[in-house]
Amino acid sequence: xxxxxxxxxxxxxxxxxxxxxxxxxxxxxxxxxxxxxxxxxxxxxxxxxxxxxxxxxxxxxxxxxxxxxxxxxxxxxxxxxxxxxxxxxxxxxxxxxxxxxxxxxxxxxxxxxxxxxxxxxxxxxxxxxxxxxxxxxxxxxxxxxxxxxxxxxxxxxxxxxxxxxxxxxxxxxxxxxxxxxxxxxxxxxxxxxxxxxxxxxxxxxxxxxxxxxxxxxxxxxxxxxxxxxxxxxxxxxxxxxxxxxxxxxxxxxxxxxxxxxxxxxxxxxxxxxxxxxxxxxxxxxxxxxxxxxxxxxxxx
Numbered sequence: 001x002x003x004x005x006x007x008x009x010x011x012x013x014x015x016x017x018x019x020x021x022x023x024x025x026x027x028x029x030x031x032x033x034x035x036x037x038x039x040x041x042x043x044x045x046x047x048x049x050x051x052x053x054x055x056x057x058x059x060x061x062x063x064x065x066x067x068x069x070x071x072x073x074x075x076x077x078x079x080x081x082x083x084x085x086x087x088x089x090x091x092x093x094x095x096x097x098x099x100x101x102x103x104x105x106x107x108x109x110x111x112x113x114x115x116x117x118x119x120x121x122x123x124x125x126x127x128x129x130x131x132x133x134x135x136x137x138x139x140x141x142x143x144x145x146x147x148x149x150x151x152x153x154x155x156x157x158x159x160x161x162x163x164x165x166x167x168x169x170x171x172x173x174x175x176x177x178x179x180x181x182x183x184x185x186x187x188x189x190x191x192x193x194x195x196x197x198x199x200x201x202x203x204x205x206x207x208x209x210x211x212x213x214x215x216x217x218x219x220x221x222x223x224x225x226x227x228x229x230x231x232x233x234x235x236x237x238x239x240x241x242x243x244x245x246x247x248x249x250x251x252x253x254x255x256x257x258x259x260x261x262x263x264x265x266x267x268x269x270x271x272x273x274x275x276x277x278x279x280x281x282x283x284x285x286x287x288x289x290x291x292x293x294x295x296x297x298x299x300x
């Protein structure tokens with residue numbers, strides 16, 4: 001147990017150093033990109049129906065709810081050379097869940113990216129590295145915290161209709177409660193097909209390794225008590241879903257798949273419809289979440 005504790009401390013220290021490096025890199029992106037031309041401003045709103053929003057393995061305790069988002073972003077771009085461009089963006093948004101208002105949150109963040117086109121012509125592959133930092137403030141304060149993301153992606157347009165994107169990612173979430181201190185990594189693949197100038201179909205899969213959040217209700221048939229299992233890393237009482245609920249993190253595998261259909265309503269406006277399913281499992285504990293969302297995206 002002492003060795004496990006030391007390894008955990010090493011992992012946490014490494015994650016903290018990486019987080020600091022991300023902040024420094026983002027500051028560099030911002031300093032360079034803000035001196036570029038006029039920014040591109042985008043607005044986004046969506047409604048999402050979520051099945052098993054409680055992320056609960058116990059079927060008796062699973063609950064569903066709708067989420068509503070409104071957000072905006074401002075992005076600056078600068079061409080560092082013929083093949084390399086730099087991107088920096090700031091984001092802000094609000095998310096509301098009328099049924100479980102503890103999930104209501106305000107988000108503010110920044111993103112930076114380096115994009116390199118490997119060759120000439122419209123079908124040349126593109127290598128892109130993204131860094132992101134987001135602060136979230138929830139009505140239930142134990143969820144409040146910061147999140148760091150790093151993504152390395154490779155995109156290839158094969159012809160006028162087909163495009164594929166492969167990506168590797170790392171995420172570290174630092175929450176007020178220990179249950180919301182977690183990190184994971186993943187690989188994803190997405191294919192996009194443009195039917196016309198107005199319609200696009202996309203589908204993708206992702207596999208993640210690392211920590212995932214679970215919830216348990218201590219009061220129903222088949223409910224689990226978090227402290228009974230050594231592999232459950234951290235626990236915290238959760239008031240969002242009612243009395244006797246606990247949140248806990250667990251080293252798990254998450255498989256997800258999605259399909260989206262997007263319609264262009266004009267030169268700067270699109271209407272994406274997206275379905276996604278996530279399956280999280282480990283040590284006999286597992287749950288599924290399904291999400292259906294309709295969004296409106298407009299670029300000014």
